[in-house]
Amino acid sequence: MTERTLRLLVGLLILIALYLELPELIFGLIVFMLFEGITNLRLPILLSKIQGIDNTPQQHTDEPEQKSKFSFEAERAMRFAASALLGVSYFVLNEHLWFIPWFMGFAFLGAGISGVCPMLMGFKQLGFK
Amino acid sequence: MKSNTNINLETKGLSVKITGIVFWGMVLVGILLSFVMMKTAEHDLKNHHNDIFNHFLYEIEREIKDYGLSDSKKIMKDLTDQAKQLGVSAFHIDYDTSILSHGEPSNDDEKFTTTLLRRNKELHITLFQPSIDKQLNLQRKKLIISMGVLFAIFGLVLQWILQKMLAKPFVSMVKTAKAITLGDTKIRFYEKGNDEFGYLGRFINEALDSTLEQQENLKKAIFKEHKSRELAEVTLHSIGDAVITTNKNGIVEYANPTAERLLGQSLAGIRGKYIERILNLVSERTSQPVTNPVIRCIHEETLSFNEEDIILIRKDGQEIDIKESTAPIRDQKGNIIGIVLVFHDVSNTRKMARQLSYQASHDSLTGLYNRHEFETRLVDALRTNHAQGTQHALCYMDLDQFKVVNDSCGHIAGDQLLCQVSDILKKQVRESDTLARLGGDEFGVLLNNCELEQARTIAEKFKDSLSGYRFSWNDNIYEIGISIGVVALSAEKTGGTISDVLTAADIACYAAKDAGRNRIHLFEPGDKDLEKRHGEMRWVSRIHKALDENRFELYYQDIVPTNPDKNILHREFLLRLFDEEGNLVPPMSFIPSAERYNLMTNIDKWVIYNGLTQFKRHQDAGIHYICSINISGQSLTQDDFLHHVVNTISETGVEPSKICFEITETAAIANMADASKFMATLKEMGCLFALDDFGSGLSSFGYLKNMDVDYLKIDGCFVKNMLEDDVDHAMVKSITDVGHLMNLKTIAEFVETQDIMDELKEIGVDYGQGFGLCKPAPLSDLLPYEEDSSLDNSNIA
Numbered sequence: 001m002t003e004r005t006l007r008l009l010v011g012l013l014i015l016i017a018l019y020l021e022l023p024e025l026i027f028g029l030i031v032f033m034l035f036e037g038i039t040n041l042r043l044p045i046l047l048s049k050i051q052g053i054d055n056t057p058q059q060h061t062d063e064p065e066q067k068s069k070f071s072f073e074a075e076r077a078m079r080f081a082a083s084a085l086l087g088v089s090y091f092v093l094n095e096h097l098w099f100i101p102w103f104m105g106f107a108f109l110g111a112g113i114s115g116v117c118p119m120l121m122g123f124k125q126l127g128f129k
Numbered sequence: 130m131k132s133n134t135n136i137n138l139e140t141k142g143l144s145v146k147i148t149g150i151v152f153w154g155m156v157l158v159g160i161l162l163s164f165v166m167m168k169t170a171e172h173d174l175k176n177h178h179n180d181i182f183n184h185f186l187y188e189i190e191r192e193i194k195d196y197g198l199s200d201s202k203k204i205m206k207d208l209t210d211q212a213k214q215l216g217v218s219a220f221h222i223d224y225d226t227s228i229l230s231h232g233e234p235s236n237d238d239e240k241f242t243t244t245l246l247r248r249n250k251e252l253h254i255t256l257f258q259p260s261i262d263k264q265l266n267l268q269r270k271k272l273i274i275s276m277g278v279l280f281a282i283f284g285l286v287l288q289w290i291l292q293k294m295l296a297k298p299f300v301s302m303v304k305t306a307k308a309i310t311l312g313d314t315k316i317r318f319y320e321k322g323n324d325e326f327g328y329l330g331r332f333i334n335e336a337l338d339s340t341l342e343q344q345e346n347l348k349k350a351i352f353k354e355h356k357s358r359e360l361a362e363v364t365l366h367s368i369g370d371a372v373i374t375t376n377k378n379g380i381v382e383y384a385n386p387t388a389e390r391l392l393g394q395s396l397a398g399i400r401g402k403y404i405e406r407i408l409n410l411v412s413e414r415t416s417q418p419v420t421n422p423v424i425r426c427i428h429e430e431t432l433s434f435n436e437e438d439i440i441l442i443r444k445d446g447q448e449i450d451i452k453e454s455t456a457p458i459r460d461q462k463g464n465i466i467g468i469v470l471v472f473h474d475v476s477n478t479r480k481m482a483r484q485l486s487y488q489a490s491h492d493s494l495t496g497l498y499n500r501h502e503f504e505t506r507l508v509d510a511l512r513t514n515h516a517q518g519t520q521h522a523l524c525y526m527d528l529d530q531f532k533v534v535n536d537s538c539g540h541i542a543g544d545q546l547l548c549q550v551s552d553i554l555k556k557q558v559r560e561s562d563t564l565a566r567l568g569g570d571e572f573g574v575l576l577n578n579c580e581l582e583q584a585r586t587i588a589e590k591f592k593d594s595l596s597g598y599r600f601s602w603n604d605n606i607y608e609i610g611i612s613i614g615v616v617a618l619s620a621e622k623t624g625g626t627i628s629d630v631l632t633a634a635d636i637a638c639y640a641a642k643d644a645g646r647n648r649i650h651l652f653e654p655g656d657k658d659l660e661k662r663h664g665e666m667r668w669v670s671r672i673h674k675a676l677d678e679n680r681f682e683l684y685y686q687d688i689v690p691t692n693p694d695k696n697i698l699h700r701e702f703l704l705r706l707f708d709e710e711g712n713l714v715p716p717m718s719f720i721p722s723a724e725r726y727n728l729m730t731n732i733d734k735w736v737i738y739n740g741l742t743q744f745k746r747h748q749d750a751g752i753h754y755i756c757s758i759n760i761s762g763q764s765l766t767q768d769d770f771l772h773h774v775v776n777t778i779s780e781t782g783v784e785p786s787k788i789c790f791e792i793t794e795t796a797a798i799a800n801m802a803d804a805s806k807f808m809a810t811l812k813e814m815g816c817l818f819a820l821d822d823f824g825s826g827l828s829s830f831g832y833l834k835n836m837d838v839d840y841l842k843i844d845g846c847f848v849k850n851m852l853e854d855d856v857d858h859a860m861v862k863s864i865t866d867v868g869h870l871m872n873l874k875t876i877a878e879f880v881e882t883q884d885i886m887d888e889l890k891e892i893g894v895d896y897g898q899g900f901g902l903c904k905p906a907p908l909s910d911l912l913p914y915e916e917d918s919s920l921d922n923s924n925i926a
Binding site for chain 2: 018115
């Protein structure tokens with residue numbers, strides 16, 4: 001599993017949860033992303049390790065490598081940001097920001113399909129690794 | 130690998146960028162469109178939501194009006210359809226006792242209640258419909274999902290199209306470029322499309338082909354250049370010539386292995402050094418340093434070589450003969466950029482040339498100059514004599530007794546004698562003089578800047594130096610003398626040509642020899658002896674002419690046996706010459722000249738051929754005698770003469786036993802080896818031999834032991850006075866006795882009277898010959914009736 005696949009999967013789950021109005025699933029996804037962000041035990045890495053594939057963190061993004069300002073990984077930052085945004089827009093300000101979860105669902109899905117994640121690119125532009 | 134990674138990133142980056150821009154563009158467009166549509170939809174939904182209850186009330190009234198309240202079934206059916214159509218969750222209508230109800234309301238449904246009075250009946254109407262929030266939420270979901278799916282599909286399609294139209298060809302081009310970068314020269318860009326990629330592909334392919342062709346040509350040119358350079362280097366390394374190149378200032382840049390070997394220094398040791406420091410050249414002739422050829426070439430700027438013979442002196446002092454040439458190296462503009470010096474070791478060639486030069490100018494046996502060199506120097510001397518008026522002289526020397534040593538002791542002894550005499554003479558000449566062996570036992574000395582009297586003094590020294598010399602060989606000791614003719618190189622005295630000088634010297638030498646050997650004779654014009662020699666020399670051409678014109682004639686003189694019963698008549702063939710006027714020339718007028726100038730062999734051949742031919746006719750005519758023919762000492766030494774005699778005997782068919790060859794005692798002894806060979810060959814055929822003039826020359830009875838002769842002809846000087854002189858008588862008798870003891874028959878010459886003949890008979894001499902018995906007469910008289918037209922000298926070599 002790659003990060004791209006994971007993003008595709010997360011996007012689909014968000015959209016399913018929104019459509020079927022499954023706040024538990026949204027919550028679970030927020031927790032999952034937070035866990036990954038905090039521990040850096042990301043599912044693609046773990047699965048690769050289990051399968052015995054050398055999948056050391058490498059440039060999975062489709063952007064040319066940039067010189068990073070911080071040692072913190074952009075993938076982890078993206079997970080923090082996504083989980084926060086999803087949590088706030090879905091559980092706190094849903095009446096006004098109801099469209100954000102939908103947007104995030106499609107964004108994850110689109111990132112998975114296209115291989116381009118604007119948020120990740122943005123974090124990398126900011127100097128994350 | 131880094132470049133590969135970059136290529137991957139770049140190609141993927143472009144694809145991703147295209148996809149990302151398109152996809153996210155579509156997402157943004159979708160979102161904006163969704164919001165716009167959402168506003169309108171929400172407004173419509175709210176209006177619709179508010180109108181539903183009124184609309185439903187209107188429908189109830191219309192139903193009641195149309196059907197009344199009696200037909201409840203029909204009303205229920207129509208209202209249910211209408212409720213479904215309006216999205217009403219449930220409704221309740223109470224009138225009288227009847228209730229019309231449809232659906233089950235959910236907890237969050239909104240409830241609308243009203244009471245209508247129709248046909249005096251109260252109708253309590255309760256309507257349940259989904260809340261506006263729920264409907265809005267549902268509306269949003271539907272819109273977002275549909276828009277999301279729509280734009281996602283549209284985005285994917287657009288992405289696919291762009292991928293195919295832009296990204297894929299571009300990636301293909303990048304892959305092709307990558308393959309080309311990795312060295313695949315066969316791969317080409319896709320160029321069949323009619324779009325910009327096709328054009329770009331064709332353009333790049335053409336450029337690539339052109340580049341590859343240029344590259345290939347360049348490779349070939351480089352390879353060719355490399356090969357040429359390699360070939361040139363190998364050639365330079367392989368050739369036997371030494372090659373050194375310098376820059377235009379004479380600083381050494383390159384030297385091939387031969388140059389290293391000849392110089393005795395390595396390239397590393399001489400590179401960068403000035404050429405004059407490593408090339409030390411001197412002239413072979415003067416031993417002085419010569420101009421360095423490289424420096425000369427730098428100044429002259431042309432191909433040059435040294436005419437002089439040059440010696441290279443190596444660093445270790447070894448000297449090597451070399452031949453060199455230099456040439457400037459020019460660039461394409463013709464400017465000199467360096468000098469190439471080529472030289473090779475010519476030590477062997479020069480050594481050989483020196484040897485050849487030495488051999489060409491020196492006598493191999495004695496080491497003295499040879500005749501050719503002597504004549505060359507003589508020509509030079511004559512030239513300077515005429516031009517500068519200097520006085521030179523020439524000594525012509527002939528060894529006495531050399532022939533005796535050579536014949537009695539062999540050629541080795543003769544050669545040894547010549548070497549020893551040469552060494553003695555060498556010590557007597559000045560450095561400026563030229564001592565040469567002119568041939569056989571003849572020597573010449575060219576005395577430069579020497580008056581005739583001074584030359585005479587030097588000649589005396591030569592003679593004196595040999596006077597005490599004795600040649601020893603096999604316990605035999607020979608006294609060697611020398612006869613010297615001295616000539617001043619003067620046009621007035623000798624004539625101006627080399628031939629005149631040598632002739633004069635030769636004549637003077639023979640004059641000295643004739644005067645008794647071991648003497649010196651100065652050539653002076655008007656000298657009687659020399660005039661005699663001149664006369665002899667004139668006979669040379671006359672003899673040749675006489676032979677050509679067949680003016681010789683054979684005479685005969687009987688050799689009468691003292692006892693005709695025991696011995697057969699002999700006839701000696703005598704040669705006579707008739708001059709141009711037909712006058713008889715006595716033999717002693719031309720024989721000495723013929724002997725001196727080596728014409729006797731030709732004359733002997735003529736005698737042999739003509740004598741035997743006539744003798745054969747006599748035999749055929751029944752005139753029987755033994756013919757005696759004289760053979761000269763010169764002829765004995767000629768191999769071809771022996772062949773001539775043998776062939777003539779065979780051709781004429783005469784009986785060899787009827788031929789007696791007469792050889793003078795002196796000639797036989799002087800040419801002992803040749804005489805023995807000659808006699809042995811003809812004796813084997815059956816010929817007879819007589820030793821002529823025995824007793825008057827180098828008489829020695831000892832020689833008789835070694836000479837297989839049949840007759841001894843006692844010299845006439847003993848015979849003619851034998852009646853008066855007891856000594857002569859005794860000599861004749863003793864020779865006769867010795868001869869008889871050796872089974873030799875004796876012949877007495879000069880028998881001028883019958884008394885002498887009688888006395889000869891008395892003492893046992895077998896034959897007598899002389900005017901008293903028979904005067905010489907033409908041989909042709911023996912057969913007077915026959916014309917001797919067939920006889921000539923055509924068979925004489």
